Amino acid sequence: MVLMVFGQVLLRYLFGISISWSAEVSQFGMVWLCFLGAALAVKERDHMRVDYFINLLPATFLPFVHIILNIILFIFVAYLSYSSIPITLAFMQDITPGLGVPYGLVSLAMPVGGILMLFYLITDSINWFVSDKKEITL
Template identity: 40%
Template structure:
């Protein structure tokens, strides 16, 4: 069941990231074609591409948590006994979850202010742009909780 949940969330995040990337490429390509062939431009394309890129980066960061792909210095950790190594990984996960929870909490609190501010070109609430912070924070926290659960159940480390 846990694997099904992880796969389902991972599948949705990957598809959303892919769709945002395709939409960003189409918007930027359309902007270039319009500018150089027709001498006009799509006024919202640059802003959309910027916002899509931010969403892609944060969704990609959450996918990096699943894969264990984030940069880490594990030279000393790999030399520790298995039990201590496991404890270090669990402690690290708990610290990351606390950090992500704090960031998500304060961004959600600030969303009420930013939902009233509209973006210059697309005229969408800026809160939608900032919404990716708690979304990715919750995703990463869920992935870290699942990883911690796996560690406590003596299942293999993600990198192994």
């Protein structure tokens, strides 16, 4: 994506040539990168939370906090993924001007990223229940 944008800038300003589809590729890549990156953050347990307040709690509350955080995140991601399916289907009819592909392929990043996040949340929860809970930290 970076090479695409850099190449487009060079071509435009040095040679006066513009690639019509380069802006779309970089925009679509950014959308996919955001949702796949969010899934990776969930996998690595780096999703958004305020550790400062969690660390103020006694250690006996940490298992409950872990369960509550996973449940809240699971509900949010499940709703986001489910709600994005009609949008994705509706956008499949619209075609991008530069690439000639459906806009739905861009919005498909939301349900795909959501499914990956749900998968990682489920595996994290299962791993938490079957392993020694003292080894897993928030």
